[in-house]
Amino acid sequence: MKSLKTLIIAYWAKTLDATAIFLRFASRKFRALMIPIQRIFGFYVIPDPIKSRSIDLSAFLTETDQKIAELPKPYRELFDLSAAISSEMFINAGDNINQVQKAYDAWKDGFPSSIAIVGEKGSGKSTLIHMLKELVFTDIPITNIDFAQSTWKIEQILSSLGTAFEVSDVNRPETLINAINARDERFVVCLEGLQNLYLRNINGFEALEALWLIISETKEKVLWLTSCSRYAWEFLNKVEGIDAHFSHVCATDTLNDEQITNVIMKRHDKSVFKLRFEPDESTRKSRNYKKRLNNPKEIQAYLKEVYFEELTELTGGNASVAAISWLRSIKKIEGRTLVIAPFQPVNIDSLEILNSETLFVLAAIILHDTLKVAELCRVMNLNLSTSKVLLSRLKSRGFLLENQGAYYLNQLVYRQVLRLLKKRNIIH
Amino acid sequence: MKKSIITFLLFLCCSVVVSAQIPNLNSVQPDSAATDSSSIVEGLPTNVVQFDELFSTGKIISALVLLILTFFFVRLVVFLLERLAENQSAYRLMIKRLIPFLNVAIWSTAIFIVIAGIIDPPIETVLTVGASIGIAVGFAAQDILKNIFGGFIIILDSPFQVGDKIEVDDYYGEVTQIGLRSTRIVTPDDSLVTLPNADIVNNAVSNTNSGALDCQVVASIYLPADSNISLVKEIAYKAAISSRYVYLNKPVVVITENKVMDKNYLLHLKVKAYVLDIRYEFLLKGEITELILTELNRRQLLPISDLTKQKEGA
Numbered sequence: 001m002k003s004l005k006t007l008i009i010a011y012w013a014k015t016l017d018a019t020a021i022f023l024r025f026a027s028r029k030f031r032a033l034m035i036p037i038q039r040i041f042g043f044y045v046i047p048d049p050i051k052s053r054s055i056d057l058s059a060f061l062t063e064t065d066q067k068i069a070e071l072p073k074p075y076r077e078l079f080d081l082s083a084a085i086s087s088e089m090f091i092n093a094g095d096n097i098n099q100v101q102k103a104y105d106a107w108k109d110g111f112p113s114s115i116a117i118v119g120e121k122g123s124g125k126s127t128l129i130h131m132l133k134e135l136v137f138t139d140i141p142i143t144n145i146d147f148a149q150s151t152w153k154i155e156q157i158l159s160s161l162g163t164a165f166e167v168s169d170v171n172r173p174e175t176l177i178n179a180i181n182a183r184d185e186r187f188v189v190c191l192e193g194l195q196n197l198y199l200r201n202i203n204g205f206e207a208l209e210a211l212w213l214i215i216s217e218t219k220e221k222v223l224w225l226t227s228c229s230r231y232a233w234e235f236l237n238k239v240e241g242i243d244a245h246f247s248h249v250c251a252t253d254t255l256n257d258e259q260i261t262n263v264i265m266k267r268h269d270k271s272v273f274k275l276r277f278e279p280d281e282s283t284r285k286s287r288n289y290k291k292r293l294n295n296p297k298e299i300q301a302y303l304k305e306v307y308f309e310e311l312t313e314l315t316g317g318n319a320s321v322a323a324i325s326w327l328r329s330i331k332k333i334e335g336r337t338l339v340i341a342p343f344q345p346v347n348i349d350s351l352e353i354l355n356s357e358t359l360f361v362l363a364a365i366i367l368h369d370t371l372k373v374a375e376l377c378r379v380m381n382l383n384l385s386t387s388k389v390l391l392s393r394l395k396s397r398g399f400l401l402e403n404q405g406a407y408y409l410n411q412l413v414y415r416q417v418l419r420l421l422k423k424r425n426i427i428h
Numbered sequence: 429m430k431k432s433i434i435t436f437l438l439f440l441c442c443s444v445v446v447s448a449q450i451p452n453l454n455s456v457q458p459d460s461a462a463t464d465s466s467s468i469v470e471g472l473p474t475n476v477v478q479f480d481e482l483f484s485t486g487k488i489i490s491a492l493v494l495l496i497l498t499f500f501f502v503r504l505v506v507f508l509l510e511r512l513a514e515n516q517s518a519y520r521l522m523i524k525r526l527i528p529f530l531n532v533a534i535w536s537t538a539i540f541i542v543i544a545g546i547i548d549p550p551i552e553t554v555l556t557v558g559a560s561i562g563i564a565v566g567f568a569a570q571d572i573l574k575n576i577f578g579g580f581i582i583i584l585d586s587p588f589q590v591g592d593k594i595e596v597d598d599y600y601g602e603v604t605q606i607g608l609r610s611t612r613i614v615t616p617d618d619s620l621v622t623l624p625n626a627d628i629v630n631n632a633v634s635n636t637n638s639g640a641l642d643c644q645v646v647a648s649i650y651l652p653a654d655s656n657i658s659l660v661k662e663i664a665y666k667a668a669i670s671s672r673y674v675y676l677n678k679p680v681v682v683i684t685e686n687k688v689m690d691k692n693y694l695l696h697l698k699v700k701a702y703v704l705d706i707r708y709e710f711l712l713k714g715e716i717t718e719l720i721l722t723e724l725n726r727r728q729l730l731p732i733s734d735l736t737k738q739k740e741g742a
Contacts, residue, residue: 202666202723238676239669360672380672381715425641425704428677 061398061412068327078267079323089266090131091259091319093124096250101136103248104223112219114245116194117227119252121369122320122411125227128252129190132225137188140223147193149406150368150375157197157207161214164189173210177217188223195232195369201378208236212245231366231427255319257312263319264308264326273338277303278331280342310343316415324411356424361390362399362409362417363426370406482549491542498538505530521639525589528606532583571626572609578625579608587628593636593643593706596628602706616710636709642675642702645709647716651724652731653693657684660697660729667719668701673712675704 068076100115107113117125133142145164151157155171162170167179198208215224226246228236230253236242243249255263268275277300283289292298307329315321331341354362364379365371371379376387391407394400399417400407409417421427506527513523543549549557566573583606588594592603594613599621601613610622637643647668651660661682668680685696699720703712724730 200670200672202663202670202719204670205666235676239680363672379670381719425675426672428675428704 061410064324064328064412067330068324071327071330071333075271075273076327078270079264079327090127091124091255091263091266092131093128093252093254093259096128096252097131097135099248099250100132100225104136106247107223110220111247113247114215114219114224115226115248115250116233116243116246117225117250117252118230118233119227120230120316120318121409121414122318123230123253123255124319125229125252126192128250129192129225129227133190137225141185141187143187143189145189145191147191147196150196150199150370150372152197152199152201152204152207154206154210157210173213177214180214180218181221183221186221186223188225191224191226193369194226194228194236195367198232198236198368199375199378200235200364200367204378205240208240215245229369232368235367253317255312255317257308260312260315260317260319260322261308263322264311267323273333273336275304275340276300276334276337277307277340278342279303283342307340307343314343314415316418318415321411321414328412358390358394359421359424359426361394363421365400365407365409366418366421366427370403370408372405372407376407482547482553487546491546494538494542494546498534502531502534505534521589521591521641524591525639527590528583532580532608571624574626575609575624578627578629579606579610581629582606582611582625587633588635589639591706592639593709595634595636596623596631599623637706641705642678643706643709644678645701645703645713645716647699647701647713647720649697649699649717649720650687650689651695651697651729653686653695655695655729657695660684660695660724663723663727664697664699664716664720667723668699668716670719671701671712671715673703673705673708673715675702678702 096117103113103115117128119125143164145160147160151160158170158173158176161176162168165176165180167176170176170179194208197211198205215222218224224246228242233242279289279299283303283306288302289299292302311322311325315325325343329340329343331339333339360380361376364376368375368379373384373387373391376382376391377384380387382390391400395402395407399410399413401410402408418427509523509527509530513520516523543554582588588603590603590606593601594603596613599613599615601615601619601621603611603613604620605612608625610624611628613621613623615621649664661684664682665680668674668682669676674680680702681700683698683700685698687694687696697720699716701712701716703709721730
């Protein structure tokens, strides 16, 4: 009798235990299932660690700077995408070099060609131009013009072009056209920063209009090679059909995950460091990871693949954003091994609560690449103090960076901001 | 929200307990005093007994519980869909237009369950009661019925959806709700106007955006007939494309018309552009007008007003 009672008690205890485990499991599964549903309906509350990071984005960015500064200088320099690179390090997106070669050959045969290189900020437009100078335009004089600052007034562009072509007293486009066409030799003009030649304002298109006139009248004498950021190009195409001025348009922002892997790994392979990728919690639990547990090499190959897939997806194939994210992922250096933490994108859910005025400022900056306070006044038709307040607020939150009074979007949040603006139909 | 859910759940529990108890009481009573009750029932006319069976307390409570449940369910569905619509900008209008459909569908299902599932009357009763109610209500509430039929026609014909900007009679605004009796719109000055559905069905309805997030905005400006037309048109076009509210995936068009006003010839400048979200409709219209007038003033292309002349004279 006693043994039966013990048996029942034991059985009961076991049942209770199993029920508790099942309930815990079911509740965890249910919560996991509810998160995407809550997110869709807008009820999702961000868990504390991510929430604190997303609110204090500036602290996250400072941490990024600190982390990158802690890395060995030669390694950091390898990932400085603004620096000139050798041809072996170059990733040729969409066979751009061949396209330009064809355009150049056609121009040499008398066909009036002109080329535009279009891509997001940091996607490698300048690098492509550098490579084109080294590989294609080897037998022809080149004139370089870089519009790094906003140049939207006709006097400004005529003065800059006059200096570049060594023509004095240029007060009309025709003066410049005549001077260029009077030259004996044919030449290439590399004009970078087309996005800085306009201002989205009722009087902000005069510089660009002058440039179109100059390009169309000098096409036979000059091969125009220009670069323009993606969203400025899209805007100008819609309002005045910019692509009609160019016979060849090359895109640099179409890198796939294999090309992004190459951009990073070609640079990394120049260093002496080995790599060790760390799995995140979900990867650790995945079947793919578990079945490779007895083979460390396979695990590393798998983790590398997962890392670069996520990196490409979240950086939208943008090489500079990928490079910064890579440096940010280096957790620590153990001897000659770099430990790579799982890819963690910046969570900027706080963007969702920004008002429409602030979103329009971000859109204006994306359309122009960089804007000064006075320029923002003209673009948004605001007064000076309001523009200052809007820009400094975004700067203090880490969305914008400032260089000599010109504000530009932080590369680390570029993709997320873009996604939000597209979702709100502000950039289309 | 939480409070109302808790109250509702408490109410639901009480109702279930009460409805469970009532049939028991009914079933216990005949057992304890079978002879008395049977004699009482025998004494009553047959139709009264049938009516008593048809509308027993249990059935009424069950029907009420179901209707209350439906009411809260409809509110929950509407609340969730509105949240979803606000959270998914691209599908906002599509989700919002589902709301009136679901509203009608859920209520129709609930009423069907009450009649066919709970009350379950014989077909003769349904026909008789239906005809009687039909005649009585038909005479008493002709206008309401007109509106309800109007509501059905609006839902089936879909001349507009929730989220569209419509103009009926002198009222212009965004449709916020399509009900069975009336349709509600919010005018630009934030007034809520309730339009009876019968009036909407019998009048011409102008729909500005027909379900799209963008809609066309027309800014009109009157200029002297001797204005430099090509220059003015160029200014107007640049003003439209410079506005932050303009949707550039659709064309911006500037047209001119000749108008006669007070025996004077005028140039009527019309700028047609699309706004990126109908919420900014009037902001776009205002901004285009302001930009054009400011630029025309700056270039001294507008005639000087009498007031300015007086000021300058002084």
